[in-house]
Amino acid sequence: MRLGVNIDHIATLRQARKDVYPDLLTAARECIKAGANGITVHLREDRRHIQDRDVFLLRRTFPKTHLNLEMAAVDSIAKIACRIKPDSVCLVPEKRQELTTEGGLGVKSNIKKIMSISRKMQRAGIRVSLFIDPDTEQIKAAREVGADMVELHTGAFAEYSDPQRPNFKRSKAQNELQKLLSAAKSAKSLGLQVNAGHGLTYKNVRALARYKNLFTEFNIGHNIIARAVFVGLGQAVKEMSGLCAAPL
Ligand SMILES: CC(=O)[C@@H](O)[C@H](O)COP(=O)(O)O
Ligand SMILES: NCC(=O)COP(=O)(O)O
Numbered sequence: 170m171r172l173g174v175n176i177d178h179i180a181t182l183r184q185a186r187k188d189v190y191p192d193l194l195t196a197a198r199e200c201i202k203a204g205a206n207g208i209t210v211h212l213r214e215d216r217r218h219i220q221d222r223d224v225f226l227l228r229r230t231f232p233k234t235h236l237n238l239e240m241a242a243v244d245s246i247a248k249i250a251c252r253i254k255p256d257s258v259c260l261v262p263e264k265r266q267e268l269t270t271e272g273g274l275g276v277k278s279n280i281k282k283i284m285s286i287s288r289k290m291q292r293a294g295i296r297v298s299l300f301i302d303p304d305t306e307q308i309k310a311a312r313e314v315g316a317d318m319v320e321l322h323t324g325a326f327a328e329y330s331d332p333q334r335p336n337f338k339r340s341k342a343q344n345e346l347q348k349l350l351s352a353a354k355s356a357k358s359l360g361l362q363v364n365a366g367h368g369l370t371y372k373n374v375r376a377l378a379r380y381k382n383l384f385t386e387f388n389i390g391h392n393i394i395a396r397a398v399f400v401g402l403g404q405a406v407k408e409m410s411g412l413c414a415a416p417l
Contacts, residue, residue: 197227
């Protein structure tokens with residue numbers, strides 16, 4: 170299983186003071202050295218953490234490392250993506266007041282816009298992923314717009330499956346896991362690459378990482394950066410990478 174490390178929250182710390190440290194490029198270098206298969210950043214329209222310059226510098230400094238840019242399906246960010254040319258973009262829904270991404274993209278209700286942005290990206294040589302809930306209708310719509318990949322939103326599973334979280338409930342976690350697995354199967358059967366992410370932790374990632382036949386890549390950020398506070402970024406990435414790669 171490939172691990173994309175989301176480093177948004179290194180930038181969150183920097184932007185808390187609007188200062189120049191911690192340095193994002195040093196962070197990316199540490200992640201790559203520790204075994205990350207790629208770097209993920211979310212260039213939000215409100216620029217609360219990652220800045221345009223960060224994405225540009227990441228691309229220029231690590232041209233051989235897979236760069237995945239998460240972005241809203243809007244023309245202003247699409248223009249930036251076409252200039253920077255990450256390896257992939259993941260189209261995600263955005264709300265100004267949310268603490269983090271709250272749900273999957275409504276592909277079915279927004280086919281025209283998502284198709285137009287996706288085509289623009291693909292014409293620029295960028296692969297397109299859509300961040301969606303594990304829902305058959307959304308998967309069919311993703312296929313219809315011509316996406317290359319989907320990233321299944323693991324937020325609900327993550328909430329219920331980590332014993333440290335207040336909503337921990339085994340039966341609900343099991344139910345969400347089944348939804349993810351059946352969504353992954355139908356996406357795969359339609360020829361889409363299947364990735365997953367959001368809220369995954371050291372405690373719950375193994376339950377998904379077992380399904381190497383279904384998932385290609387996990388994008389994980391917040392929990393890795395939180396662990397890095399105690400053990401250092403390199404060690405935190407190594408541990409997560411080990412869990413993602415562990416044999417069945
Ligand atoms: C799309 C997704 O699940 C997350 O990557 C999230 O969008 C990251 O953005 P924040 O770091 O702002 O929560
Ligand atoms: N797309 C999910 C992602 O990049 C990381 O999400 P999180 O682990 O920070 O919740």
